[in-house]
Structures are given as structure tokens and as C-alpha cells.
Amino acid sequence: MSSQDTVPADFMGSKSRPRRFLLSTALLSAITVVALVAWLYVFRHGPQNSPSPSSAFTLSDLEKGNVTAKPDTDATATAGSNSNSSLPATALMPASEPAVSSAPVVKLRQGTYIGATIPSSDSYPKAIEAFRGIPFAETTAGESRFRLPVPIGPSDGTFEAVALGQSCPGSNATNATGEVTIEGEDCLNLNVYRPRGARPADRRLPVVVYVHGGGFNGGVGTERNMASFVSWAKEPIIAVNFNYRVGALGFLPSAVTAREGLLNLGLKDQQLLFAWVRDNVAAFGGDADNITLMGLSAGAHSIGHHLMYYSRSSTPAPFAKAILESGATTARSVLYPTHPRHLKQFREFLIAAGIAGVPEQDVFPTLRKLPVGTITRASRAIWDRYNATVCWPFQPVIDGPNSLSNSSHAIGRPGDDGGAIPASVIPDLPVESWREGNHLRIPVLTGFNTNEGTMFVPQHAGSNEDFRKFFTTLIPGLRTQDLEALEALYPDPVTNPSSPYKTVLKGMGRQWARLDAAYSHFAYICPVLQTAHFLSTADDATGRPSSSTVFSKSSHHPSPDGGVTEERSASPGAGRAPVYVYRYAATGTWGTANHGDEAPVVAHDMGVVAPRRGGPRPGIRNIADAMHGAWVNFIVSRDGDPNPTTTTVRWAPFESPLAAPGSGPGQSHVMVFGEGNDEREPPEFRSRPGPRRPGTAARPETLSAAEVERCRFWWERIELSEGVGR
Incomplete structure (x- = not known):
């Protein structure tokens, strides 16, 4: 239509x-x-x-x-x-x-x-x-x-x-x-x-x-x-x-x-x-x-890009604080528009839209004349083709001068940046923007859910080969030694009796919980912690990390410019941005804390907090009071403090434990919301017998050594999923 x-x-x-x-x-x-x-x-x-x-x-x-x-x-x-x-x-x-x-x-x-x-x-x-x-x-x-x-x-x-x-x-x-x-x-x-x-x-x-x-x-x-x-x-x-x-x-x-x-x-x-x-x-x-941006998933990824962009803008950022739920600028992959995956998906989109033979200079004039339904059906068809592998089409890409973006033709609204909407929103690899200090240093509240990957990974994967295939399809640059290290970090529940991923729901493949854990770290948890790391360690003068030495290039893989490893020291600085990190742990569908589960709780949406059907949820009500209250406190406070005036459970700012090895651990304060709560689990997915459990509304924790090790693994290989395809 x-x-x-x-x-x-x-x-x-x-x-x-x-x-x-x-x-x-x-x-x-x-x-x-x-x-x-x-x-x-x-x-x-x-x-x-x-x-x-x-x-x-x-x-x-x-x-x-x-x-x-x-x-x-x-x-x-x-x-x-x-x-x-x-x-x-x-x-x-x-x-x-x-x-x-x-x-x-x-x-x-x-x-x-x-x-x-x-x-x-x-x-x-x-x-x-x-x-x-x-x-x-x-x-x-x-x-x-x-x-x-x-x-x-x-x-x-x-x-x-x-x-x-x-x-x-x-x-x-x-x-x-x-x-x-x-x-x-x-x-x-x-x-x-x-x-x-x-x-x-x-x-x-x-x-x-x-x-x-x-x-x-x-x-x-x-x-x-x-x-x-x-x-x-x-x-x-x-x-x-x-x-x-x-x-x-x-x-x-x-x-x-x-x-x-x-x-x-x-x-x-x-x-x-x-x-x-x-x-x-x-x-x-x-x-x-006193404007705060708040986003979930792709909304949080977007806000991450804006944290980078407005540090370079000639006009002040139109916001003072940011809340990023389950998302970050380095999440999943940020490629060049000429990456083979994007070029293949573009060709398939033109075929699906029925204009495969149109000359290049006529592509957009032709697309503008098509019924919008033709475009949306073609777009959805390509999405469906790649959804199972999470190699998603139609994503933000690096659009700086080196990406072929015609940055000299900034056309659009008057006002900002010399009179136009800039042609470049993501001019460089997001991780390089972090490393170079090209980002805003403003208060940020960010976090993740325990089981971010459940809704994305293959539900019926049953073998180690399935586990490997998922990641080699998603990240083709992984080498044999990378895959071996990956398997060691996430032990195979089929062959390893001590694997923490042995318990899976009826009807799910034996690799499902393992895939959930690994993909959660790759796509959500570790990128979120990367945001917290760089903001909490940024030097006030340079914006670069000040926690002793941090890796600025992968020590395991060549960088896009051909380098292998580079370490940079930065002097400690004051005025680091306050960052508050959370983990949402209340379980729902599949008996897990899934991507997006926190959304109605944060909104204090009574359709979920106290539904008309399904029984009372006093624990969810307490969690909603805690999360919604913290989010509002962050928004109201000019310095972004989520704590109420009086509290028995203080949410401390994050201090990164993820600096280079040997530099000493930081106090990786994380506020956990809903640990032990199962009131939203559907009957068919009850993970525990007996009465519903309200759990704990909020309690502090620190990142485990295993969590830090897994994030180091993914960070050391970040160039495999960023800045590729130029």
C-alpha cells in the first residue's frame, strides 16, 4: 500500500x-x-x-x-x-x-x-x-x-x-x-x-x-x-x-x-x-x-553512537545523561557499508524489490517510485533470510570519509554543524572512538539481563559442531585457536560433566544454554561493560583510559590498518563520568531473564507488574518500585545519581576490573534486580516446583573472575566484528 x-x-x-x-x-x-x-x-x-x-x-x-x-x-x-x-x-x-x-x-x-x-x-x-x-x-x-x-x-x-x-x-x-x-x-x-x-x-x-x-x-x-x-x-x-x-x-x-x-x-x-x-x-x-536519553537494545546501541558523535559536533550535545539498557555502541558488529555481507544483502534486497537490473545511478530514483509495501516486503524477506544466523541486514555502519560516504555533501536541516545534518554519524570504529577518547563524558546508567541470548540463538542446536557453526557464521574471522579458547570458556554440556550449561528445557537442544551464555557475552554483556569501562576510566583531559595500561589493538588479530598489538599508557585523571551498571535477573519465559524482560518493569507498567490474570506478583512490584525509582532518580538528578536520599542498599558507581592484566582490579559494582524471582514464568516454563518466589528486589554484587575472563576474550577479538569490509 x-x-x-x-x-x-x-x-x-x-x-x-x-x-x-x-x-x-x-x-x-x-x-x-x-x-x-x-x-x-x-x-x-x-x-x-x-x-x-x-x-x-x-x-x-x-x-x-x-x-x-x-x-x-x-x-x-x-x-x-x-x-x-x-x-x-x-x-x-x-x-x-x-x-x-x-x-x-x-x-x-x-x-x-x-x-x-x-x-x-x-x-x-x-x-x-x-x-x-x-x-x-x-x-x-x-x-x-x-x-x-x-x-x-x-x-x-x-x-x-x-x-x-x-x-x-x-x-x-x-x-x-x-x-x-x-x-x-x-x-x-x-x-x-x-x-x-x-x-x-x-x-x-x-x-x-x-x-x-x-x-x-x-x-x-x-x-x-x-x-x-x-x-x-x-x-x-x-x-x-x-x-x-x-x-x-x-x-x-x-x-x-x-x-x-x-x-x-x-x-x-x-x-x-x-x-x-x-x-x-x-x-x-x-x-x-536536563535531558536524559533512554533506550533499549537498538535504542541503546543508537545512544552509544550519539555519545561518540556529539563529542565531535560543533554544537553542544542536546542531552546531559544517558540510560542504555542491553545495548552499546560496540554491540554485535559495526561494519563498513562495503562489507561483503552488506553488499550481498543489498543485491538480494534489489532482487526482492524487483529492480535488480536497474543501473546504479537509477537505484534510488527507482526505489522512490515503488509502492512502500514493495519495499517493506523486500526488507522483511531479507531480514527473515538472515534472522536465524543473527547476521542481520539493514544495520548502522561506519559512514566516515573512508567508507565512501560523501561527507562533503551534508544536506538537510539548517542549524547544527555548519548548517546541515552531517553525512557522517559513525565516522570511525566505535572501539577506536573509545580508545581515542572521542566520546562524551556524561553520567550513564547501563546494564544487561542475565540471559540476553535466549531469543536469538538456535533453540535446537545439539552438538559442539552446531555451537562452532553458529559463531563461525557470525564471525568468519575466528581461527581454530579462537574456537578452542571459546570452547574452553564455555564448556560443552554434552562431553563435560562439570559444564554449567547442562540443564536445558524440554524441547531445547543441548547446546542452547551454552549458546545463550556465549552470545550474551559477545553481543550484549561485554559491550555494555565496555561502555562502563571506558567511561569510568576516562582521563579528564584526554578522554583516554587512565587505568594504567589498556589494550588499544587486539593482541590476537591484525587490526584493520595492519597493526598487531599496541599498548598505550595514560596518566590518571579526575572527573571521570559516573557510570552505574545493573543486571536484571528475574526469570520469565523459558525460566530465564531474557532480552527485554526488564522493559515493563522499568516502566512500572501495571499490566505486567500486577496483571488482571495469573495471580499476584508482589516480588515484581518490589522490583518495579526499585528499578523505576532508580531510573527516575537518575533522570531527575543533575549528576545522575540513581540513589534515593535515604537507602539501605546503595548503588555504587562502577569501577572497571577490565584494565590490562596486572593493573589491579577495580570495584566492579553491579546492582542486581530481581535475583530469585520467578513470578513471570509461564506454567509451561516453570524452572522450579512449588510456590512462586518473590526473590530479592535489589542487591549489589561484583563481577566474577570468570565474567572478566570472558569479556577479555571477546574484547581481544573485537576487530573481527568491527571495521571490517572496507
Whole structure:
């Protein structure tokens, strides 16, 4: 379905913006009635009666144990499928015509927006004012497809901001509230949530901006219930979530894309949004000097890239702190756009889109003329082809001058960096940016879940050969001695009686737990700890690590420039960025703490914390109180301290134990949330008999020697999955 065939969720327009209709009072009233009826129906009957899309990256899939991605269909409507959703946003009360004056209103340069109120309830202890579907960029349809985002123009019109805006094509995502959204190319929109009446004159409110996950191939800003996050906060805050382009439309690596200067468009969407928040949040009562970015998975990977980018930017970073959940700039792989994997996937995408024979110079003009459904189906087909091996297509890539990126042609919005959105967002290998100190030194809260790999690795792998094949496919540069070291670090449960990976669920292969552990370290845990390491050891003057000596090149493999090993000493410095590291341990599907399981707990989403069905979860409630409270404290505090004023369990800043051998261990403080809790385990996946266990809400731990050893293994081989393919 083309963008012309879809009906936008917001009807806007003025003489300066002909693509949107200015809302007359009558039209506003009609739309309000329709929206209210729809919300009340879902609120009464529950999202389980709404259509349910497939997604490889949704909470509902994790809860159900369904992690198989399916191809897109022609349908563009998506809805939430989490039967435990508390549906707070379905209780939105749009203002009817006589009550418009009492609805929340905000005046921006781009127009006046009329929002709605979410009344207080068991799910929402405080009423929330919501402004939804506000555009921050023009449509990306037609000739604007595969282009840099263009900021929204000025308007003196008045617009409704009650319904969610379009989600980006191919997002195939679940909204935390269960509401239906329409996919379309006019999708660069945002939502703002603030406590009702909380606009104190004496101070501006702290702001958090949520960056969604989805492997850069899916996802939507409303995947996390940020209205709940705001409502449960003891201190008043403002939250923003938004969409960015995903899949081939947002991340299409190739030599052709590089020469056109069109790499990493989804990251550039994010940067435009950050600038929008900085410039507009004061109108909502927010503090532009106290903005925190928060992201999960691909959202956290993205934030990691922005930590690097804004250290080089000619304008100050539009955020002051960052929360990275299960993600990092060095996670998985960051390749050049000319890596053979990306080039092969690009060719396969063109074949799937039916334009394989088009001359190179006509590729993007032709793609701009295709129905958007053709592009999303081709994008999903390539995703499905590579999903099982985790060699994912359509990822961020190095886009600096040496990647063929036409960095001299920076075109886009005026303002930042000499008048344009820069062509280069990831100019260098992320690990080199860490080593050279090219990163912001700001407070960061980051962490991981115990079993990050369960939903990604092959479930039926049964032999050591299967174990080897998975990693040699993912990282072809691994040598025989690397594989032998890998096998020693993660003992084979089939042949080694002392292997810690012997216990697996019925129906799972005997290598599943072993693969989970190894992939968790490679893709999530060790990259997260790498972020914590470099930020906590950065010298105040140089930004380089100051903990004695650290490896700046692999001692096991040639680096991309031909070097083998280089060690660098840096003098100790003060003013290191405070970093707080967590581990989420409460078990759910498969009796494990899976990727993304912490998301609704952090949001204090009562659909998961206290569901209507399945029995009480007092332990999860305690964990949610602890995690949500710490996250809010971090956001509110200008120095990023997650600790409350009084506490019996103090969360200490991380000190890295991962400097070079012999330099002495640091105090690797990690806060563990939910150890021993099994209240979210489905009956078929109960890991322990007997009554449900609440576990421990929060307790500190330090990294084990085994954890440090495993991360050293992966770090010493990082050049095998970064900066390859130029």
C-alpha cells in the first residue's frame, strides 16, 4: 500500500503545509468522538480482541515464547498483542467541543496542539497530560524517501494531538497500550507525557527521551509505556517517545548508498528529534538543560553512537545523561557499508524489490517510485533470510570519509554543524572512538539481563559442531585457536560433566544454554561493560583510559590498518563520568531473564507488574518500585545519581576490573534486580516446583573472575566484528 492509500492518524494542514488539513472545530469534534469510541471499546474488551501483528522484538512475544519473525502482509494497521496490558492510554479523555478550553494546550513554532488527559487510576496513580502524534519532520514519502529528514515548518494552525501518529513502514511493532496504529511514511512523529498541572514556575521539569529498540528492522516509540513511567514517578518529569525509520528505509548499507550520502538515515532521524526536543521542550514545561536519553537494545546501541558523535559536533550535545539498557555502541558488529555481507544483502534486497537490473545511478530514483509495501516486503524477506544466523541486514555502519560516504555533501536541516545534518554519524570504529577518547563524558546508567541470548540463538542446536557453526557464521574471522579458547570458556554440556550449561528445557537442544551464555557475552554483556569501562576510566583531559595500561589493538588479530598489538599508557585523571551498571535477573519465559524482560518493569507498567490474570506478583512490584525509582532518580538528578536520599542498599558507581592484566582490579559494582524471582514464568516454563518466589528486589554484587575472563576474550577479538569490509 502506498502512502497515498493510507489515512494519516493526524489530519493537519495550513497554507504553509498543504499535506495536512487544518482542524476545524467540527472536524476536531468528529475525530474526537471516533477516537474516544475506539479507545473505550479496547478499554472494555481488552487488546486480546484486537488484531495482533508478528514481531521479533516485542514484549508479548517474549511472554509467549514466540520469537519467530514472519513476513509482512499488505495490511498496514498494527496493534498491541500483550494480553497483560493495563491499557492506560485507552482511558484517554479527549476534549469534546464544549470542553476544548480545559484540554491541555501547547503553543509551538509549528502550531498550537491540543492534547488529552489520562485520568488517574490503579494503573496511573497521577493523571497524565498527553500530546501525541506531533510531527518533528516532514513526510518521508515520494521524493523524500531515502532522503535526510526535513524539519517541520512553521504554522499558525491549531492541531489535535490526541491519537497516535503513523508508525514507520515495516515497524511491525506492538504498542505497550494495545492501541492500533497505521504504518505510513509520514511517521516521524513524537509523543509527550507530563503530569497534569505539573508546570511549576520556579523550575523546569527533567526530561527523558525514549529511543525504541527492534534490531533497526522494526519497533515503534510506544513500545514502552512512558505515560506509566511518568505517572509513577515520585518527582515530576516529562517523557518523550518517537519513531524513526527502520529496515531498508532507514538503514540500507551499500557502496551506492555511501556515494549518495544516505547511510544511517534512521540515526539522523533520531538526531533531528533530539534537536526538536531541545528547542521545544520548554513549551511543555521541560528543562532543556536536563535531558536524559533512554533506550533499549537498538535504542541503546543508537545512544552509544550519539555519545561518540556529539563529542565531535560543533554544537553542544542536546542531552546531559544517558540510560542504555542491553545495548552499546560496540554491540554485535559495526561494519563498513562495503562489507561483503552488506553488499550481498543489498543485491538480494534489489532482487526482492524487483529492480535488480536497474543501473546504479537509477537505484534510488527507482526505489522512490515503488509502492512502500514493495519495499517493506523486500526488507522483511531479507531480514527473515538472515534472522536465524543473527547476521542481520539493514544495520548502522561506519559512514566516515573512508567508507565512501560523501561527507562533503551534508544536506538537510539548517542549524547544527555548519548548517546541515552531517553525512557522517559513525565516522570511525566505535572501539577506536573509545580508545581515542572521542566520546562524551556524561553520567550513564547501563546494564544487561542475565540471559540476553535466549531469543536469538538456535533453540535446537545439539552438538559442539552446531555451537562452532553458529559463531563461525557470525564471525568468519575466528581461527581454530579462537574456537578452542571459546570452547574452553564455555564448556560443552554434552562431553563435560562439570559444564554449567547442562540443564536445558524440554524441547531445547543441548547446546542452547551454552549458546545463550556465549552470545550474551559477545553481543550484549561485554559491550555494555565496555561502555562502563571506558567511561569510568576516562582521563579528564584526554578522554583516554587512565587505568594504567589498556589494550588499544587486539593482541590476537591484525587490526584493520595492519597493526598487531599496541599498548598505550595514560596518566590518571579526575572527573571521570559516573557510570552505574545493573543486571536484571528475574526469570520469565523459558525460566530465564531474557532480552527485554526488564522493559515493563522499568516502566512500572501495571499490566505486567500486577496483571488482571495469573495471580499476584508482589516480588515484581518490589522490583518495579526499585528499578523505576532508580531510573527516575537518575533522570531527575543533575549528576545522575540513581540513589534515593535515604537507602539501605546503595548503588555504587562502577569501577572497571577490565584494565590490562596486572593493573589491579577495580570495584566492579553491579546492582542486581530481581535475583530469585520467578513470578513471570509461564506454567509451561516453570524452572522450579512449588510456590512462586518473590526473590530479592535489589542487591549489589561484583563481577566474577570468570565474567572478566570472558569479556577479555571477546574484547581481544573485537576487530573481527568491527571495521571490517572496507
